[in-house]
Structures are given as C-alpha cells and as structure tokens.
Amino acid sequence: MARLTIHYNGMTRVIEFEGQKRLDDILISNGMRSPHPCGGMGRCGKCRVELKGAVSQPDKVEARFGARLSCRAIILGDVEVTVLTDGAPKIETATSNAVLKSPMAGNYGAAVDIGTTTIAAKVFDLAKGECIATGAVLNPQISVAADVIGRMDAAQNGRADELKDMVRQAVEDLLAGLTDKIIESAVVTDNYS
Numbered sequence: 001m002a003r004l005t006i007h008y009n010g011m012t013r014v015i016e017f018e019g020q021k022r023l024d025d026i027l028i029s030n031g032m033r034s035p036h037p038c039g040g041m042g043r044c045g046k047c048r049v050e051l052k053g054a055v056s057q058p059d060k061v062e063a064r065f066g067a068r069l070s071c072r073a074i075i076l077g078d079v080e081v082t083v084l085t086d087g088a089p090k091i092e093t094a095t096s097n098a099v100l101k102s103p104m105a106g107n108y109g110a111a112v113d114i115g116t117t118t119i120a121a122k123v124f125d126l127a128k129g130e131c132i133a134t135g136a137v138l139n140p141q142i143s144v145a146a147d148v149i150g151r152m153d154a155a156q157n158g159r160a161d162e163l164k165d166m167v168r169q170a171v172e173d174l175l176a177g178l179t180d181k182i183i184e185s186a187v188v189t190d191n192y193s
C-alpha cells in the first residue's frame with residue numbers, strides 16, 4: 001500500500017492507495033483538485049503541483065509547460081504533493097453583465113480577446129444583446145515564449161503554424177467550455193496586429 005501525502009488549501013491529508021494512479025484520479029475522488037480550465041486535457045497548464053517521491057518522469061506536455069501537472073503525473077508509490085491552487089497566474093475577466101448596444105442578427109456570437117498572457121471570451125445572446133457566459137484561459141503560446149517578440153522570433157524560425165494552432169485550439173476549447181450553443185459569429189481582437 002502506497003501513501004500519498006497531500007498539502008491542499010492549508011491542510012494535509014494522507015491517502016493510501018494500491019497500484020499506479022494518475023494524480024488527478026486520486027485528488028478528484030477525494031474531493032480535491034487544482035484549477036482545471038481545460039478539463040484535464042493537458043492544454044491549459046493550470047493544474048500545477050509540486051511533487052516529491054515515486055512519480056512518473058515529466059511527459060511532453062509537462063515539459064512544454066515547465067511544470068508538473070496533476071492531469072498528467074502518475075503516482076507510482078509514496079509521494080508528497082502540494083496542490084498549487086493559487087500558484088498559477090491569475091486570470092482576470094470583467095463580469096458577465098456586459099450588453100450589446102443594439103441587438104444583432106443571428107442567435108449566438110462571441111467576443112474574443114487574445115492577449116499575451118490570457119485569452120478571454122464572452123458569449124452573447126445576439127437577439128437579446130445579453131452576455132450569457134464569460135471565461136478565460138492562459139495563452140498556451142507562453143510555453144514557446146513569454147512575450148510577443150519571442151513569439152515573433154519563434155514564428156520566423158519555423159514555428160508559426162504551431163503558434164497559430166495553439167491559439168486556435170485554446171479559443172475552441174474556451175468557447176466549448178463556456179456554452180453548448182452554436183456560435184455563429186465572432187469578433188476577435190489581439191495585441192499582435
């Protein structure tokens with residue numbers, strides 16, 4: 001029987017388990033979890049933890065984010081984990097009470113802001129002019145370079161498609177997590193152009 005010692009929100013718990021388990025599976029089944037904006041898909045890098053003990057080597061996703069992730073790490077034996085519920089960069093978004101100045105054609109639309117650190121989005125009911133959901137995720141391009149200059153440099157050195165795909169996937173995941181409505185139109189703004 002292996003022991004997982006968990007430091008979570010100022011408390012320490014010890015859980016005994018058998019076999020090899022994904023850290024998230026143990027945490028979630030015991031009512032604990034780090035932030036999971038991407039739903040544990042290995043895309044947001046927010047489920048950061050500190051690990052000591054018998055644990056799998058960092059995989060490609062963890063290497064990309066430069067951190068151990070609870071949705072990726074496999075616990076192999078006795079381990080001590082600190083769940084960084086406040087450790088990830090904070091994402092600030094405005095409240096969801098935004099309204100459109102006038103109703104627009106169509107059913108649902110989105111406004112997306114692609115920032116260097118954060119990608120934020122609002123989903124609107126276009127006929128009513130009301131915002132129905134607001135959310136944000138970390139811009140995954142951070143794993144390539146922290147600033148715009150570094151990303152431009154990477155793009156010029158053959159990583160342009162990779163950078164584009166990262167943002168497209170992040171926007172798709174973000175909107176999919178905000179609503180199950182079909183979004184017919186979107187306004188996208190960024191600080192690159």
Ligand code: FES
Binds near residue numbers: 037039046047070
């Ligand atoms: S929950 Fe998003 S990377 Fe783990």
